[in-house]
Amino acid sequence: MTSARPVHFTVNGAAATVTVEPRTTLADALRNELRLTGTHLGCEHGVCGACTVIVDGAAVRGCLVLAAQAEGREITTVEGLGSAAHLSALQLAFRKHHALQCGFCTAGILTTAHALLTEEPHADEDRIREVISGNLCRCTGYLPIIAAIMEARIAYRDVQCEAAQ
Amino acid sequence: MKLPPLDYICPATLPEAIAALAVHGGNAKVIAGGQSLMPMLAFRLAAPSVLVDIGRLPDLKSISISAEGIDIGALVTWRDIERDAQLAQAHPLLAAAIAHVAHYQVRNRGTVGGSMAHADPAAEMPGIAVTCDAMLTIVGSTGTRILSANEFLTGGLSTVLGADEILTSIRLPLWKKARRWAFEELARRRGDFALAGVAAFYDIDAQGLAHNAHIGVIGVADRPMRLPGVEAILDGRRIDADVILQAAAVARDAVDPADDIHAEAAYRRDLLGVLLERALARAANITLPEAA
Numbered sequence: 042m043t044s045a046r047p048v049h050f051t052v053n054g055a056a057a058t059v060t061v062e063p064r065t066t067l068a069d070a071l072r073n074e075l076r077l078t079g080t081h082l083g084c085e086h087g088v089c090g091a092c093t094v095i096v097d098g099a100a101v102r103g104c105l106v107l108a109a110q111a112e113g114r115e116i117t118t119v120e121g122l123g124s125a126a127h128l129s130a131l132q133l134a135f136r137k138h139h140a141l142q143c144g145f146c147t148a149g150i151l152t153t154a155h156a157l158l159t160e161e162p163h164a165d166e167d168r169i170r171e172v173i174s175g176n177l178c179r180c181t182g183y184l185p186i187i188a189a190i191m192e193a194r195i196a197y198r199d200v201q202c203e204a205a206q
Numbered sequence: 207m208k209l210p211p212l213d214y215i216c217p218a219t220l221p222e223a224i225a226a227l228a229v230h231g232g233n234a235k236v237i238a239g240g241q242s243l244m245p246m247l248a249f250r251l252a253a254p255s256v257l258v259d260i261g262r263l264p265d266l267k268s269i270s271i272s273a274e275g276i277d278i279g280a281l282v283t284w285r286d287i288e289r290d291a292q293l294a295q296a297h298p299l300l301a302a303a304i305a306h307v308a309h310y311q312v313r314n315r316g317t318v319g320g321s322m323a324h325a326d327p328a329a330e331m332p333g334i335a336v337t338c339d340a341m342l343t344i345v346g347s348t349g350t351r352i353l354s355a356n357e358f359l360t361g362g363l364s365t366v367l368g369a370d371e372i373l374t375s376i377r378l379p380l381w382k383k384a385r386r387w388a389f390e391e392l393a394r395r396r397g398d399f400a401l402a403g404v405a406a407f408y409d410i411d412a413q414g415l416a417h418n419a420h421i422g423v424i425g426v427a428d429r430p431m432r433l434p435g436v437e438a439i440l441d442g443r444r445i446d447a448d449v450i451l452q453a454a455a456v457a458r459d460a461v462d463p464a465d466d467i468h469a470e471a472a473y474r475r476d477l478l479g480v481l482l483e484r485a486l487a488r489a490a491n492i493t494l495p496e497a498a
């Protein structure tokens with residue numbers, strides 16, 4: 042049975058059901074079924090990182106996960122990080138540091154950095170560089186991206202303090 | 207490319223998964239983390255009619271350290287290994303090697319079992335398994351078998367796994383406390399597959415002589431392998447710069463890498479010698495004289 046069937050998950054806090062062929066990747070389901078086109082597809086075989094989304098707290102390549110494998114999971118896409126009216130601290134730092142030019146890689150880098158800083162708000166520059174090595178950016182030369190992520194760390198530390206209180 | 211049309215099932219138990227594989231014969235394929243299989247499907251290098259997702263099977267996700275050894279479930283991810291401080295103490299060579307595997311997002315999903323079954327010649331996990339005499343547990347319709355990593359790997363991207371078999375766990379022998387060890391590899395970019403790599407360890411006796419030397423290499427043949435000629439040079443010797451240079455010369459001659467788009471054979475051969483020198487120097491905690 043290769044025909045479409047329903048898959049249920051949570052996307053950016055809201056329950057969603059997509060009816061897709063089993064071969065559909067999570068990235069395609071998000072883009073084509075839910076019209077969450079912030080998640081980009083570059084290579085579609087795991088090397089560029091443009092498709093990065095967060096599944097149960099872990100950054101993953103959306104092109105290397107089947108939609109069906111996300112059954113019951115909690116997914117965060119770039120649309121879940123902030124809105125045009127209310128950019129997140131990370132997004133504001135990207136704007137301030139000009140950490141994007143064409144923007145193709147940006148969603149994948151934002152989701153990757155968000156997952157990283159949520160787990161490791163004290164990540165040092167080496168760690169950030171290592172993690173971002175999994176995302177290709179052909180425009181910026183990476184330096185502004187690193188600077189933005191470094192600056193955004195403080196916002197994630199604040200969140201941790203609040204959670205602890 | 208988009209994936210070829212296929213069916214997908216996600217069994218809840220190991221026997222169900224094996225039964226599903228058996229029913230479909232060679233047309234079914236196990237999917238674990240999908241970090242090697244999904245690219246193969248996208249390139250249409252693989253086109254199974256059904257994927258059997260083992261990702262939700264219970265009991266394959268644990269790491270346990272006992273008197274018998276270190277047991278790592280097939281579904282343990284690179285991320286799990288990276289975050290296990292106890293494991294890093296119990297097997298520092300494994301932890302050091304796995305730190306080189308893939309990128310952040312891939313590490314969150316890629317599994318130990320998937321890496322062994324995929325059998326990439328440059329992959330770190332199979333390299334450690336071969337170097338450290340790991341034993342693999344495989345379950346199929348006809349029962350369970352336990353094989354050494356050497357018996358398991360039969361060539362580039364090939365193993366003894368039958369169509370209805372699932373690798374469930376891998377056991378590494380316990381690590382000796384004062385063991386000397388090092389892992390060295392070269393990849394163009396951190397997280398990319400290695401052009402070549404060396405895993406090395408040996409023990410030191412009361413006289414300060416090396417014994418029980420294990421030298422394993424990745425990326426220089428169709429599968430990871432040990433270098434018995436190099437081990438023979440180290441065993442019974444005090445490891446100094448002379449011994450290390452001798453060992454590296456033997457290592458260069460012992461391998462016969464192929465040319466490919468990533469590197470020429472001669473480059474890989476030379477690289478292996480350099481990596482072995484670095485590994486042994488680091489293990490022995492000595493600095494080699496600069497090459498002239």
Ligand SMILES: Cc1cc2nc3c(=O)[nH]c(=O)nc-3n(C[C@H](O)[C@H](O)[C@H](O)COP(=O)(O)OP(=O)(O)OC[C@H]3O[C@@H](n4cnc5c(N)ncnc54)[C@H](O)[C@@H]3O)c2cc1C
Pocket residue numbers: 086087088235236237238239240241242243244245260280306307308309312315316317318319320321323324326328329330331367371372373374397398399400
């Ligand atoms: C960009 C990128 C970079 C990478 N870099 C590296 C690297 O530097 N080093 C490295 O080692 N790897 C690297 N990988 C591969 C990665 O480590 C994979 O996760 C791993 O090789 C396969 O694990 P998996 O769980 O994803 O397996 P899957 O992709 O799910 O499966 C791989 C194969 O194994 C079979 N299989 C899986 N589990 C089992 C099982 N338990 N029993 C029987 N058969 C099974 C499948 O049928 C399939 O044939 C990289 C991958 C990508 C996308």
Ligand code: FES
Pocket residue numbers: 081082083084085086087088089090091092093102103104105
């Ligand atoms: S589109 Fe997924 S990694 Fe390139």
Ligand code: FES
Pocket residue numbers: 140141142143144145146147177178179180181
């Ligand atoms: S901003 Fe263009 S690829 Fe990164």
